[in-house]
Amino acid sequence: MKVEEYNQLLGMQTDRRSLLKGAAGVAALGATGGLGSAAVSGSALAADSLRASILKIPGVGKGSPGDAEWQKVGEMCLEATKANVKPGEFKGVELNFMGLNNQNLHNMLFRGFLKPWEAYTGAKINWIDLAQADYNARLQQSIATKTVDFDILEMGAPFEGDVCGKGLASVMPDWVKKQIDIEDYSDYLKPPVGTWDGKTYRVTIDGDCHNFNYRTDYFSDAELAKAWKAEGHQGEWAVPKTWQKVNEVTKFLKGKKIKGQDAIGYLDPAKGWGGFGFYFLEDRATAYVKHPDNKAWLFDPENMKPLVNNPGWVRAIQDVIDCLPSEPADQLNADPGTTAFQQFLAGTGSMLSWWGDVGSMANTSDTSVIGNDVAFDILPGSDDVYNYKTAKWEKLASGPNVSPNCAYLGWGVYVMARVDADPKKQKAAWSAAAHLGGKDLSLWMVMYPSGMQVHRNSHSDIAEWVGAGYNKDYITSYLKSQFGSYNHPNRAIEPRIPGIFQYYSVAEDELAKVFAGKMTAQQGADSIAAAWDKLTDQIGRENQLKLYRASLGM
Amino acid sequence: MGHASLIPAGRKSAGRLLIVLTSLLLAATVIFQILDASGVLAFGLPDWRPSLYAYIVWAVSMGISQVMMRGEAGHKALFLLPALLFTIAMVIFPTVFGFYIAFSEWNLSSFDGQKFNGLDNLRTLYNDSYFWNALRNMTFYVASVLLQYALAFGLALLLNADIRARKFFRVAFLLPFMLSPVAVSWMIGKSLMEFRFGPLAGLARHLGWENPAFFATPWIARFNILALDAWVWLPFMIILILAGLQAMPKDIQEAAKVDGAAGWTSFWHITFPLMLPVSVTTIVLRIIFQLKLADIVINTTSGGPGGATDTVSSFIFREYRDRSNVGYGTMAAEVYLIIIIIFITILLNLVGRFMRREAAQ
Numbered sequence: 069m070k071v072e073e074y075n076q077l078l079g080m081q082t083d084r085r086s087l088l089k090g091a092a093g094v095a096a097l098g099a100t101g102g103l104g105s106a107a108v109s110g111s112a113l114a115a116d117s118l119r120a121s122i123l124k125i126p127g128v129g130k131g132s133p134g135d136a137e138w139q140k141v142g143e144m145c146l147e148a149t150k151a152n153v154k155p156g157e158f159k160g161v162e163l164n165f166m167g168l169n170n171q172n173l174h175n176m177l178f179r180g181f182l183k184p185w186e187a188y189t190g191a192k193i194n195w196i197d198l199a200q201a202d203y204n205a206r207l208q209q210s211i212a213t214k215t216v217d218f219d220i221l222e223m224g225a226p227f228e229g230d231v232c233g234k235g236l237a238s239v240m241p242d243w244v245k246k247q248i249d250i251e252d253y254s255d256y257l258k259p260p261v262g263t264w265d266g267k268t269y270r271v272t273i274d275g276d277c278h279n280f281n282y283r284t285d286y287f288s289d290a291e292l293a294k295a296w297k298a299e300g301h302q303g304e305w306a307v308p309k310t311w312q313k314v315n316e317v318t319k320f321l322k323g324k325k326i327k328g329q330d331a332i333g334y335l336d337p338a339k340g341w342g343g344f345g346f347y348f349l350e351d352r353a354t355a356y357v358k359h360p361d362n363k364a365w366l367f368d369p370e371n372m373k374p375l376v377n378n379p380g381w382v383r384a385i386q387d388v389i390d391c392l393p394s395e396p397a398d399q400l401n402a403d404p405g406t407t408a409f410q411q412f413l414a415g416t417g418s419m420l421s422w423w424g425d426v427g428s429m430a431n432t433s434d435t436s437v438i439g440n441d442v443a444f445d446i447l448p449g450s451d452d453v454y455n456y457k458t459a460k461w462e463k464l465a466s467g468p469n470v471s472p473n474c475a476y477l478g479w480g481v482y483v484m485a486r487v488d489a490d491p492k493k494q495k496a497a498w499s500a501a502a503h504l505g506g507k508d509l510s511l512w513m514v515m516y517p518s519g520m521q522v523h524r525n526s527h528s529d530i531a532e533w534v535g536a537g538y539n540k541d542y543i544t545s546y547l548k549s550q551f552g553s554y555n556h557p558n559r560a561i562e563p564r565i566p567g568i569f570q571y572y573s574v575a576e577d578e579l580a581k582v583f584a585g586k587m588t589a590q591q592g593a594d595s596i597a598a599a600w601d602k603l604t605d606q607i608g609r610e611n612q613l614k615l616y617r618a619s620l621g622m
Numbered sequence: 623m624g625h626a627s628l629i630p631a632g633r634k635s636a637g638r639l640l641i642v643l644t645s646l647l648l649a650a651t652v653i654f655q656i657l658d659a660s661g662v663l664a665f666g667l668p669d670w671r672p673s674l675y676a677y678i679v680w681a682v683s684m685g686i687s688q689v690m691m692r693g694e695a696g697h698k699a700l701f702l703l704p705a706l707l708f709t710i711a712m713v714i715f716p717t718v719f720g721f722y723i724a725f726s727e728w729n730l731s732s733f734d735g736q737k738f739n740g741l742d743n744l745r746t747l748y749n750d751s752y753f754w755n756a757l758r759n760m761t762f763y764v765a766s767v768l769l770q771y772a773l774a775f776g777l778a779l780l781l782n783a784d785i786r787a788r789k790f791f792r793v794a795f796l797l798p799f800m801l802s803p804v805a806v807s808w809m810i811g812k813s814l815m816e817f818r819f820g821p822l823a824g825l826a827r828h829l830g831w832e833n834p835a836f837f838a839t840p841w842i843a844r845f846n847i848l849a850l851d852a853w854v855w856l857p858f859m860i861i862l863i864l865a866g867l868q869a870m871p872k873d874i875q876e877a878a879k880v881d882g883a884a885g886w887t888s889f890w891h892i893t894f895p896l897m898l899p900v901s902v903t904t905i906v907l908r909i910i911f912q913l914k915l916a917d918i919v920i921n922t923t924s925g926g927p928g929g930a931t932d933t934v935s936s937f938i939f940r941e942y943r944d945r946s947n948v949g950y951g952t953m954a955a956e957v958y959l960i961i962i963i964i965f966i967t968i969l970l971n972l973v974g975r976f977m978r979r980e981a982a983q
């Protein structure tokens with residue numbers, strides 16, 4: 069779990085002692101331990117009791133865990149390793165582990181978790197710690213200059229094309245799949261994510277998606293409701309469920325006041341963010357272009373022709389152009405960092421799509437003034453969806469088309485192919501990765517500050533969270549929004565092709581011109597498509613096509 | 623000369639032999655590595671370290687042989703040689719090697735790695751509207767140096783005058799120069815000038831500007847970027863001009879005063895012409911720094927809105943960092959270098975002529 073979320077969840081919930089005193093706490097503990105169930109096996113009971121025990125280190129609300137706790141949890145979760153590895157089996161093996169050191173988490177935790185593993189197996193791990201900003205450059209240069217100097221890599225799924233697609237990663241052995249219980253992953257993190265050409269490479273330790281954050285005070289405001297009716301808008305004054313409504317609300321709010329301040333609707337980041345800004349146009353576009361019958365939404369999987377200039381995408385771009393005059397005056401210079409932290413959390417704007425951080429920082433960040441007036445949902449849908457295969461807009465019988473944008477897909481642990489030549493080293497590397505991505509350890513990671521989000525079906529067991537000390541109502545709503553996006557049947561999955569951030573970055577440059585009024589939406593979209601085509605040719609069309617299809621599981 | 627002639631002929635030829643041998647070693651190593659890298663030989667050396675070691679051996683032997691061949695003069699050469707060889711290794715070689723990369727298609731994500739592509743990058747650059755847009759912006763930024771110079775001159779005159787707390791002001795005016803442009807872009811561009819809670823935005827509202835968005839319209843954004851950059855660099859110009867003012871012979875000014883020239887006349891006919899050499903140096907140096915403008919732009923506007931504040935360096939940064947487009951990015955950098963060299967050469971030439979004409983008058 070991200071630090072901010074952890075702090076916020078703690079802030080939101082009732083006192084843990086009083087909770088445990090209550091009947092809910094008893095019921096929750098009973099459910100967690102499986103008490104009274106005659107059907108559960110002894111090992112299941114042991115596993116459940118292990119899960120309950122590790123979640124008490126140090127106990128939710130009892131201060132931030134540190135190295136001692138990480139080592140203790142690592143030690144307690146060693147049983148899975150012991151089943152596959154003999155004591156001292158990897159004596160003499162040295163492994164290089166490259167990962168991040170964001171917020172003193174990631175590698176810092178991994179060090180602690182792996183210390184007992186090192187003591188048991190006899191292997192030694194050398195650490196390469198990177199700041200987030202240096203990560204992409206370091207990885208790409210290692211690949212391009214053929215100087216991969218690490219055996220285990222913490223990596224985001226978008227880079228799978230660069231690494232797995234180029235044969236640089238080691239294929240996951242079956243015993244690892246069993247040890248980590250790979251079937252337990254949330255649907256959207258199951259193949260094709262983590263795999264290439266049917267081979268599995270990734271031990272998932274994190275999940276990611278964009279959510280819809282909105283201000284509850286806006287949508288319960290009587291004055292605004294009255295004005296909404298008076299102006300003849302259709303439907304009740306309520307949280308928009310489609311992008312059409314988001315646009316309508318945004319334009320409606322221009323010139324209105326709430327609590328004496330200017331009312332503002334949706335916040336579009338109109339400035340680039342090193343490629344990451346493109347995710348936010350995707351948020352608007354997926355509902356328009358991700359048809360439930362088609363897996364593809366960014367490129368044509370027959371020839372890699374960009375779909376970014378089809379009417380669906382152009383409508384999303386046009387939406388931004390049309391909404392910008394109703395948004396804050398400095399929106400052209402607002403990147404996603406601005407929209408989230410300087411605008412939404414600081415009280416400007418009523419709707420925002422972002423990663424989970426925003427909804428959870430509302431209560432914990434000193435700069436946040438929106439307190440409890442924030443709630444979250446999956447991304448809005450659209451009344452109609454563009455089917456690029458028939459080149460027609462379609463209205464689905466099932467109602468609005470919804471397609472949550474699973475942007476970035478979270479972190480995973482990968483083993484590099486360079487260990488394959490040495491069976492002992494290979495087993496050691498996979499054992500370390502499996503230990504980090506273990507089912508029980510992962511539960512601890514998503515409940516305590518680690519930088520990781522929920523990513524397994526087993527993380528949705530409310531009873532375990534309550535048993536650890538979380539407030540039931542809050543955690544229920546939090547998990548519902550997360551898993552609602554992850555498990556949506558029409559979710560839009562990141563195309564994990566090599567250089568994906570290059571595509572995003574070049575699109576940002578063109579979009580900046582469109583939003584500044586130098587081009588129309590269609591011209592901008594055509595320019596992006598042309599630039600993407602060129603990029604595809606530069607990186608290698610045939611390979612890109614192959615990898616794109618593989619990333620979609622085609 | 624006298625010392626050199628005292629050196630035994632054997633020592634001289636031993637020195638010469640040392641140079642020849644190590645030069646051969648360096649050439650052979652480099653050729654061997656090139657052949658290995660291009661696949662003609664199949665040794666599969668993992669990196670270019672052997673060439674680096676051969677260069678170091680050659681560099682050391684150059685130093686030794688200088689002393690062996692030229693004695694005292696060789697010793698003197700040793701003071702300069704390491705710096706020269708270091709510059710060759712760290713500046714001249716990368717610049718030349720850059721051309722090799724510039725004529726290739728090399729996207730770090732590409733499956734084929736680096737590929738020679740002739741003049742393609744040059745053609746792409748010629749047709750790249752982002753490059754030309756950035757170059758146009760650069761003409762604005764460079765032209766503004768004259769305005770900055772006028773401001774700096776005025777401030778330098780004030781700091782040179784008998785004003786109260788002169789030392790304090792001199793230090794105070796120097797402070798912005800001590801700040802990193804990255805810090806300035808965050809402190810001022812993203813905090814003081816922040817639309818919602820920035821004090822400067824608050825002041826602007828107070829003065830009647832309803833929506834003080836400092837970076838949302840092209841010309842306003844351009845002027846604000848310029849203001850941030852000028853704020854950092856003005857002290858540099860002030861220091862140079864102030865040094866010139868203080869070095870100016872006092873008797874000329876006093877003689878002018880005796881002759882009845884004061885104020886504007888004195889400045890225009892005495893101070894300004896005498897300060898011309900310093901002024902030219904100041905302006906040329908400032909232009910060179912201005913041409914490198916990138917950090918403030920990258921942090922504050924990312925080149926926006928719609929490319930209005932983009933600079934060539936920030937454009938190259940995006941090609942390189944965000945798009946791993948090494949070949950094209952290098953070509954852009956090399957072309958920009960050539961443009962700068964040509965521009966500065968012409969500028970110095972014109973200035974030289976101007977100065978000679980002034981001197982003749």
